[in-house]
Amino acid sequence: MDDFYRDFILDHYRNPRNYGHLDRPAVSAEDLNPLCGDTIRMEFEVDDGVVREVRFSGKGCAISQASASMLTETIKGMKLEDVAKLSKDVVLENVGIGISPTRMKCATLGLRVAKSAAIGEIAGWPDEE
Amino acid sequence: MIAVRTAEAIAADFPILSKPTSRGKRLVYLDSAATSQKPQAVIDTLVTYYSEYNANIHRGVYEIAERATEAFETARSTVAHFINADHREVIWTRNATEAINLVGYTWGLQNVRSGDVILTSQLEHHSNLVPWQLLAEKTGAALRFIPADDRGILQLDDLEKLLEGVKLLAISHVSNTLGTITQLDRIVPAARAAGATILVDGAQGVPHLAVDVKALDVDFYAFSGHKMLGPTGIGVLYGKRALLEAMPPFLAGGDMIRKVEYEHTTFNELPWKFEAGTSNIADAIGLATAVDYLSELGMDWVRLHERDLLGYALERLAPLERRGLALYGPKDPALASGVLSFNFADVHAHDLASILDTEGICIRAGHHCTMPLMEKMGWPATARASFYIYNSKADIDALAEGIEKAARVFKL
Numbered sequence: 001m002d003d004f005y006r007d008f009i010l011d012h013y014r015n016p017r018n019y020g021h022l023d024r025p026a027v028s029a030e031d032l033n034p035l036c037g038d039t040i041r042m043e044f045e046v047d048d049g050v051v052r053e054v055r056f057s058g059k060g061c062a063i064s065q066a067s068a069s070m071l072t073e074t075i076k077g078m079k080l081e082d083v084a085k086l087s088k089d090v091v092l093e094n095v096g097i098g099i100s101p102t103r104m105k106c107a108t109l110g111l112r113v114a115k116s117a118a119i120g121e122i123a124g125w126p127d128e129e
Numbered sequence: 130m131i132a133v134r135t136a137e138a139i140a141a142d143f144p145i146l147s148k149p150t151s152r153g154k155r156l157v158y159l160d161s162a163a164t165s166q167k168p169q170a171v172i173d174t175l176v177t178y179y180s181e182y183n184a185n186i187h188r189g190v191y192e193i194a195e196r197a198t199e200a201f202e203t204a205r206s207t208v209a210h211f212i213n214a215d216h217r218e219v220i221w222t223r224n225a226t227e228a229i230n231l232v233g234y235t236w237g238l239q240n241v242r243s244g245d246v247i248l249t250s251q252l253e254h255h256s257n258l259v260p261w262q263l264l265a266e267k268t269g270a271a272l273r274f275i276p277a278d279d280r281g282i283l284q285l286d287d288l289e290k291l292l293e294g295v296k297l298l299a300i301s302h303v304s305n306t307l308g309t310i311t312q313l314d315r316i317v318p319a320a321r322a323a324g325a326t327i328l329v330d331g332a333q334g335v336p337h338l339a340v341d342v343k344a345l346d347v348d349f350y351a352f353s354g355h356k357m358l359g360p361t362g363i364g365v366l367y368g369k370r371a372l373l374e375a376m377p378p379f380l381a382g383g384d385m386i387r388k389v390e391y392e393h394t395t396f397n398e399l400p401w402k403f404e405a406g407t408s409n410i411a412d413a414i415g416l417a418t419a420v421d422y423l424s425e426l427g428m429d430w431v432r433l434h435e436r437d438l439l440g441y442a443l444e445r446l447a448p449l450e451r452r453g454l455a456l457y458g459p460k461d462p463a464l465a466s467g468v469l470s471f472n473f474a475d476v477h478a479h480d481l482a483s484i485l486d487t488e489g490i491c492i493r494a495g496h497h498c499t500m501p502l503m504e505k506m507g508w509p510a511t512a513r514a515s516f517y518i519y520n521s522k523a524d525i526d527a528l529a530e531g532i533e534k535a536a537r538v539f540k541l
Binding site: 002004005007010014035036037038059060061062063100103106 | 475476477478479480483484487494495496500503509510534538539540
């Protein structure tokens with residue numbers, strides 16, 4: 001697990017991209033990982049079914065926060081309906097390394113919240129699909 | 130004091146501690162506050178029970194059933210003697226949580242009324258908080274909390290005022306998050322004077338301190354076997370006999386009855402009145418072996434050993450404070466058990482635990498089932514190392530080196 005914490009991960013953890021809030025998000029969702037208390041909130045600005053702007057906020061470990069930060073870059077410009085269909089593979093591609101089972105929920109919390117925002121209800125855990 | 134064995138020699142009694150991790154590292158187990166490891170003697174006790182005299186207890190008239198009944202009831206006496214209780218005052222439960230809930234659902238519903246006060250503290254584990262929230266909801270009683278300061282030490286200046294109108298004082302013996310040892314010698318007499326019934330959550334008490342329930346003068350004392358070298362699934366509720374006699378049964382079924390008619394049942398005497406259904410026979414007997422093991426070391430030695438380890442840990446980790454290590458709790462081995470909570474710079478506790486895991490070091494990270502305390506202190510999570518009889522200074526050195534590795538991984 002220690003090879004997870006490479007420079008770009010630490011950079012996303014310490015300088016999260018698209019961090020903060022939108023004035024009038026079209027859709028939003030938030031959730032916490034009950035195991036550790038990590039929280040993530042995602043807000044999207046949507047135009048013509050396409051996610052034009054993304055902001056996330058929250059607190060937690062490097063895995064959850066860096067994964068969420070990278071995900072915001074993936075999502076920007078995507079169709080909302082495609083965000084709803086994302087699987088955990090997108091997270092694994094972003095981090096570029098395997099995640100141990102105990103930390104998988106940390107890594108996929110941001111994705112779960114993004115999908116919840118896209119479908120308008122609480123999505124399942126991406127690692128359990 | 131008898132024990133003169135080194136922690137290294139004691140560790141050799143625990144087979145898991147000599148098995149390297151999948152990365153080939155020595156297992157450095159610093160999570161005994163969650164659950165302790167088991168000595169070979171306890172494992173052997175379970176194997177012997179299942180391979181030589183597995184039978185249901187109390188009614189079998191054949192040889193192995195008699196042997197099982199004898200071992201099961203002797204185990205009760207062993208545990209009773211360990212905490213200076215009468216064997217009729219020792220009720221087997223699954224764990225401390227179940228023991229506390231038993232009191233809530235029986236004594237609590239029978240005695241707590243609307244307008245009564247249940248006093249607990251800001252340090253409690255969810256197991257000694259949530260059952261009282263439920264009881265308060267059901268009865269209309271109010272919850273009140275003894276405050277803790279920033280070091281996790283209970284503030285007792287206003288104790289007498291806090292105790293006004295208190296029906297039940299429910300308090301932990303030792304904080305599982307910060308290791309703080311509760312000043313029961315100050316709190317219990319005051320609660321007595323106020324007329325309160327006193328329950329102590331001893332999940333972190335009995336494993337680490339010599340406990341004499343009569344000297345403590347508490348009404349109920351709950352603890353878990355698995356945190357004191359015993360198997361999981363076995364715990365104890367100690368209760369003063371008069372209180373237990375007056376309480377209604379908790380669960381109903383076999384073994385807790387004296388005579389059953391279609392419309393009416395006479396309940397069994399203590400302690401079986403509270404033990405419905407087939408008990409956890411093997412694990413109760415295993416817990417007695419664990420108690421024998423601890424008795425041989427002597428609980429005074431256990432306490433001194435943990436004091437030494439905590440003192441050494443505070444000293445060994447102090448240089449890391451300059452690099453962003455924040456140590457929590459009383460930071461005084463005289464006031465705390467072998468538990469140390471901390472955070473390191475901007476490394477989240479879960480990341481720290483993952484990095485330590487790569488070195489074979491097991492610590493806990495998160496809220497430690499004390500979410501209100503974490504909220505009060507403003508800690509989203511902490512890392513927690515906890516020590517027991519098999520830990521040595523080498524384990525603490527490994528922890529310090531592991532934290533330095535985390536500093537390198539996080540480029541600090």
